Amino acid sequence: MDRSQALPKGIDRQTLIRLTRDSTYELILTFVLLFGVTTIVRWVIGPSLVSHAIPDIHAELWIVGTAVALLLAGLILSPPGRISGAHTNPAISFAMWRFGVFPGRAVIPYSVAQLLGSVLGVIAARGVWGSIVSNPPVAFAVLQPATGWSAIQVFVTESAGMAVIVFLVGICLSVHRLAKFVPWIIGALVGTGIAVLGTASGGSLNPARQFGPAIASGQTHFLWVYLLAPMVGAAFAAWLRLWIQKRRQVLTHRLCGTIG
Template identity: 35%
Template sequence: MSQPPNENEPNSVESEVEDYSAELTEEVWDIDTSGPGLVSRMFAELGGTFILVFMGVGAALFSGVLGWDAINVAFGFALGVIIAALIFGGVSGAHLNPAVTVGLWLAGRFPGRDVAPYVLAQLVGATAAGGLFYGLRSTNELYDQLGTPSEFLATAANGYADFSPTQFDWLAAGIVEVIIAALLVAVVLSVTSRRAVPGFAPLSIGLTVGFLVLIAIPFTNGALNPARATGVILFSGADHIAQLWLFWVAPLLGAAITGLLFRAFGPEEDLVTVEVIETIED
């Protein structure tokens, strides 16, 4: 015996179609929710950035005292990135740098809601390393002949004009910082692409950071990283703090340029966000 038609069935089907269409037009995030939570990733970024600044800035601070060449400073930054990436890469991705985080976000590789927490964690890690060197310097009277703790930290601070190692003005310093940040983000996006050969990211990114810092040392003392710049400048005196703006604007600009270019022309499968524009029609 045939069943009588359900008067509510057409409305029910139409409602399901509308709900499904609405879901398809929303932005879908392809995120593995089984991975580390945001707090764990923030601590990983904090620890990784601390290691980077501790090793890189530590090499810069004591290069003058021990007579090290600039290559030793670059090696300190390179090895700092490699070690931090090996330890924390599987937790947070080991960005270690606000410019990298922003570049990954603009390239569609990282959710925008996590940008601010990552940057905050990176700043805390870098500042903790800078504060540690400030405190350790204060315990050794032998270094008094080199100046106050702030003057000692200032030898590794980033700057332009009078605070540039070779007196480059803000424009030249800014151009270099834009270029090196753009190159760094390009390398990060390339070696972490789904098309890249796995396993080479820490070494590739670390060596890139080292050589980019080496190039930038004569211009700005090698910033490349707003968190690294902030973590040292905060302990280097008011005159240095007045120049901090450049070491945020320039690296973020370089990162934005590369991120947007990769979003426009990079492999579509690398995008974390996928905008579904198809809808179901009757």
């Protein structure tokens, strides 16, 4: 039988090769992101010179947010990031589809790759930094909401945070002169979200950000919220941007501003 006949309907061989390549890049990029996040948490919030010198959790979260912002921008601007878009976030992949610049058939492969990369990233961090990563206060960089917060409160906060990010990214990607600044805008927004929401909802804003740490640590009580809330926020923001900017198209799913 012709191999092409075994491919999913509507997908040719070259498209499948590109999708496999790009999904693999997303796995690698998300792996690096979660390895980096876990490493940052280990050295800023875990036992270290930084945590001893700066014991205030709010100040520590601003340091973590700044470091993650730079890491995200670097991943988006990296060669693999320029090819796949460096979404590293299922909610971003979903939003790019709703913006009309990313194929719907790629959302699930990207999301699976991002979640797998998340798990592998935190496991690798445990291997590099040792048992300190698996013990509190690091605990694989898993996020927990503030004491007394309900699942509904976390859901609403995380949804709103993701909605703000997706809406602003969509606006910037629809204006040619702003598109090149999107890596830094995304980094700044996510970094600010970490600093502001870290002691409240946790400041995940990314299903992949929480998935690996939750699986590795076994702390999965709120995992469904952290997985679903950003997707809901992204869906709402994509609809809102389309409603406001009916005649202005998003330029690209490649968040570095590369047109294509």
